[in-house]
Amino acid sequence: MFDSFARVTRSFPVIPIIAFAACSRATSTAPVPVQPVVMGDTAAIRTLVARLDLERYKATIKGLTQFGDRRQGTDRNRAAVDWIEQQLKSYGCTNTERITYDFQPAPPAPRPAGVRDSTLAQGGGRLRGIRNRTGVNNDSTKQPDPRLRALDTPQSVPGQRQEVYCTKVGATHPDEMYIGGGHMDGIGWGEAANDDGSGTALVMELARVFSSPDVVTDRSIRFILWNNEESGLNGAKAYVAQRQSLQGKGEPRWLGMIQHDMMLFDHGMPRPDHTMSPDQRPEADINIEFQDTSKMARQSQQLAWFFAKANEKFATDYPASVGQHMTNTDSDPFKDIVPSISLRENERGTQIGAGWDPQWHQPTDLYATYNDKDFRLGLNAAQTTLSAVAELVGARLGK
Numbered sequence: 351m352f353d354s355f356a357r358v359t360r361s362f363p364v365i366p367i368i369a370f371a372a373c374s375r376a377t378s379t380a381p382v383p384v385q386p387v388v389m390g391d392t393a394a395i396r397t398l399v400a401r402l403d404l405e406r407y408k409a410t411i412k413g414l415t416q417f418g419d420r421r422q423g424t425d426r427n428r429a430a431v432d433w434i435e436q437q438l439k440s441y442g443c444t445n446t447e448r449i450t451y452d453f454q455p456a457p458p459a460p461r462p463a464g465v466r467d468s469t470l471a472q473g474g475g476r477l478r479g480i481r482n483r484t485g486v487n488n489d490s491t492k493q494p495d496p497r498l499r500a501l502d503t504p505q506s507v508p509g510q511r512q513e514v515y516c517t518k519v520g521a522t523h524p525d526e527m528y529i530g531g532g533h534m535d536g537i538g539w540g541e542a543a544n545d546d547g548s549g550t551a552l553v554m555e556l557a558r559v560f561s562s563p564d565v566v567t568d569r570s571i572r573f574i575l576w577n578n579e580e581s582g583l584n585g586a587k588a589y590v591a592q593r594q595s596l597q598g599k600g601e602p603r604w605l606g607m608i609q610h611d612m613m614l615f616d617h618g619m620p621r622p623d624h625t626m627s628p629d630q631r632p633e634a635d636i637n638i639e640f641q642d643t644s645k646m647a648r649q650s651q652q653l654a655w656f657f658a659k660a661n662e663k664f665a666t667d668y669p670a671s672v673g674q675h676m677t678n679t680d681s682d683p684f685k686d687i688v689p690s691i692s693l694r695e696n697e698r699g700t701q702i703g704a705g706w707d708p709q710w711h712q713p714t715d716l717y718a719t720y721n722d723k724d725f726r727l728g729l730n731a732a733q734t735t736l737s738a739v740a741e742l743v744g745a746r747l748g749k
């Protein structure tokens with residue numbers, strides 16, 4: 351079992367994704383060879399997936415909410431970065447490092463001239479059906495809990511920022527890595543439990559499982575908790591700016607970037623009277639998106655379908671859907687450089703952008719807002735990424 355696993359994993363996934371890296375949409379019209387998706391040692395991956403646990407995932411989200419909305423440029427944000435680093439170390443992901451950068455907010459961009467098609471969604475999709483208004487709450491009085499209102503009151507100050515990551519170092523190809531991310535900052539005068547405590551906790555849980563001393567991987571995995579996503583993906587942009595050119599010179603070569611942003615709430619389209627179902631919709635799914643206008647579109651699409659396949663095989667409760675409009679999250683700065691995908695509760699442009707998540711950037715984005723069905727959707731996304739990445743890096747159980 352051990353050997354056959356190693357053979358199968360080496361035969362598949364990393365190689366084809368790298369092999370296409372030189373092709374661009376503009377210069378190549380040859381059809382993309384469809385790789386047979388061969389899954390490796392089911393038993394080993396199932397063992398790793400079983401180490402994810404709903405109560406642990408919930409506890410990590412709850413732990414993040416002790417820092418309120420964790421808004422970038424505040425003491426509560428810095429305290430959250432420290433806490434995340436301590437947690438990573440306690441999981442055995444001890445080689446933590448930080449990216450340091452300066453953040454000065456840009457002046458608001460002027461509205462584009464001309465008449466805009468109001469059915470166009472961000473990222474390229476089309477808005478359909480019943481829509482609710484979206485936006486960022488900036489009104490402190492909308493937070494009825496005085497304790498949380500006080501916690502979220504200090505406002506962002508421009509200046510130095512940090513974000514933390516740790517790395518599972520590969521045993522045979524430490525110089526090649528996948529990057530898994532979620533953003534730890536939030537806004538809206540709530541607890542940023544779903545946006546993006548849910549994605550942050552997911553990445554932290556993956557760091558915990560992969561850092562177990564009996565887990566060996568051929569290739570490396572970096573677990574990054576981005577800062578400054580809500581201000582314009584500035585933490586992810588800082589990482590790309592500082593480290594893209596270091597690949598092969600201290601920075602492992604990037605094989606793919608997998609982002610997790612808003613993992614919990616899939617209650618469907620707003621009703622005709624614009625209220626929302628209090629219950630998760632029976633068809634709840636994980637939305638895996640790539641960006642079809644990016645230079646890495648074909649490779650990213652292949653990665654997305656690979657994740658969907660891993661979901662079918664290893665996720666316990668919820669299916670995955672693949673879409674082509676990845677947008678507005680920390681995978682964006684990577685999308686023309688490496689295969690890049692995002693996992694979410696809904697499609698960002700056509701669904702979240704149409705008001706399918708009434709807690710988004712609102713005071714109601716609280717740990718207490720969600721129930722176990724919601725949290726389990728996030729856990730299934732964790733199962734999906736864990737199993738797919740385990741396959742991609744050649745994970746196995748040693749000792």
Ligand SMILES: [Zn+2]
Pocket residue numbers: 533545546579611612
């Ligand atoms: Zn977010």
